[in-house]
Amino acid sequence: MTFLDSAATTLIKPYEVYRAVNMAVRTMASPGRGAYRAAEAAAEAAYECRRCAAELFGVDSPEKVVICFNATHALNIAIKTHIRPGDTAVISGYEHNSVLRPLKAAGARIQTAASPLFDAGAALEAYDRLLRPGVRAAVINHVSNVFGFILPVGEIARLCRERDIPLIIDASQAAGTVETDMTSLGASFIAMPGHKGLYGPQGTGLLLCGGSAEPIIEGGSGSNSRLDEMPEWLPDRLEAGTHNMPGIAGLRAGMEFVKKTGSANILRHERELLKQTAEALRDNERIRMYLSDDPSLQSGVLSFSVKDMDSERAAAFLAREGIAVRAGLHCAPLAHVTAGTDAQGTVRISFCAFNTKKDVERLVRALKKIE
Amino acid sequence: MKYYLIAARSLTYGQRMARALKNAGMTAALVRSSGENGCSYSVRIKEGSLAGAKRILAEAGFGAAEIREEEG
Numbered sequence: 001m002t003f004l005d006s007a008a009t010t011l012i013k014p015y016e017v018y019r020a021v022n023m024a025v026r027t028m029a030s031p032g033r034g035a036y037r038a039a040e041a042a043a044e045a046a047y048e049c050r051r052c053a054a055e056l057f058g059v060d061s062p063e064k065v066v067i068c069f070n071a072t073h074a075l076n077i078a079i080k081t082h083i084r085p086g087d088t089a090v091i092s093g094y095e096h097n098s099v100l101r102p103l104k105a106a107g108a109r110i111q112t113a114a115s116p117l118f119d120a121g122a123a124l125e126a127y128d129r130l131l132r133p134g135v136r137a138a139v140i141n142h143v144s145n146v147f148g149f150i151l152p153v154g155e156i157a158r159l160c161r162e163r164d165i166p167l168i169i170d171a172s173q174a175a176g177t178v179e180t181d182m183t184s185l186g187a188s189f190i191a192m193p194g195h196k197g198l199y200g201p202q203g204t205g206l207l208l209c210g211g212s213a214e215p216i217i218e219g220g221s222g223s224n225s226r227l228d229e230m231p232e233w234l235p236d237r238l239e240a241g242t243h244n245m246p247g248i249a250g251l252r253a254g255m256e257f258v259k260k261t262g263s264a265n266i267l268r269h270e271r272e273l274l275k276q277t278a279e280a281l282r283d284n285e286r287i288r289m290y291l292s293d294d295p296s297l298q299s300g301v302l303s304f305s306v307k308d309m310d311s312e313r314a315a316a317f318l319a320r321e322g323i324a325v326r327a328g329l330h331c332a333p334l335a336h337v338t339a340g341t342d343a344q345g346t347v348r349i350s351f352c353a354f355n356t357k358k359d360v361e362r363l364v365r366a367l368k369k370i371e
Numbered sequence: 372m373k374y375y376l377i378a379a380r381s382l383t384y385g386q387r388m389a390r391a392l393k394n395a396g397m398t399a400a401l402v403r404s405s406g407e408n409g410c411s412y413s414v415r416i417k418e419g420s421l422a423g424a425k426r427i428l429a430e431a432g433f434g435a436a437e438i439r440e441e442e443g
Contacts, residue, residue: 031382032382032403032412034403035402035403043382043386043401044386046383047383047386050383061387062383062386062387063381063383063384063387221381222382222410223380223381223382223409223410223411223412224406224408224409224410224411225408225409225410226407226408226409227408227409231380231381233380233381233384235381235383236381236382236383
């Protein structure tokens, strides 16, 4: 199988991740629940995961790195910390349902800073117009999971700081490739999955916390058991229940891989494959690609449509050819409305550090056969 | 032998305390302990190390903590 769906999850992991997961399953109990070796091993592994994330993302203390089940869990915490019914939230035109649905559930009045695809200047202007007194929080999808559009998070973060509006960054497609630094961004929260660009197992995510947060799950925290509420301090406040130690150990190994390889190098590799794809498909009259004129505004994610063919049928054809892609609305209907692709959706290919030129060649050959 | 237990508010906080002390060359172990609110964590150091530990922890930004004696 040629796996080109890393924006969903990186199916191919570094060997160290498999080894770490195996080791954890066999040797780690639950952190903070015992004074014996297996519990201490788990505690050490969890701390190292937080420490590694703190270094990778510019967080000043490992305690401010909260381990979650996925980015959706992390975003729910962030959004429900800030938003109460009737509060105004400003979002981009490219948000995922992991932002839209919690905002709706929290009763937010949503204002969309809509902007054309791959127009960073327009995105910044749109946020500038809407970030006014009375806005309770701003949310931004750092990199669109549909189009790979890299939004101007740094400039928008600056506006939020200047206007004292908490910013929640969805780094689901950015973490591991596009630079994400808590210290310089000064965000209230940065949420990310462990299983995409950080090459960890599914069932992991991280929430980087710039301040206090409200729990959405209450339960055992392994400490202060007589308290009938979750502890006030991080990370305990947001981590109820038994930790996913195989996932956490694997996530740490994945992040060490990203640190060793260099996120900029991974992004450069993915962009080269995207460029190879674009050049090879340029003359295929049935394929319409959504490409940025400025490569610096696009990550290793490419959406395209096939003329006169529903995106799901195109993806099914590619699957029969042994090529894994995603199709439809990608859990991001707003992004499709913004870009004008909501009628049919798109086929999306997304690269990872382990894809090669041969993968692109197989894709291009298959697309030539599509009817 | 006498030890001192320096209370930590959480496992992660205690891990950070222990590392700050170890990085400064001090012998320190994170242990489970019983606190006012039930299970908690403490960093255990040897008798004679208390003054140095307090100084190192203060310099590293840790706030004042409850300290208990324990016979080892």
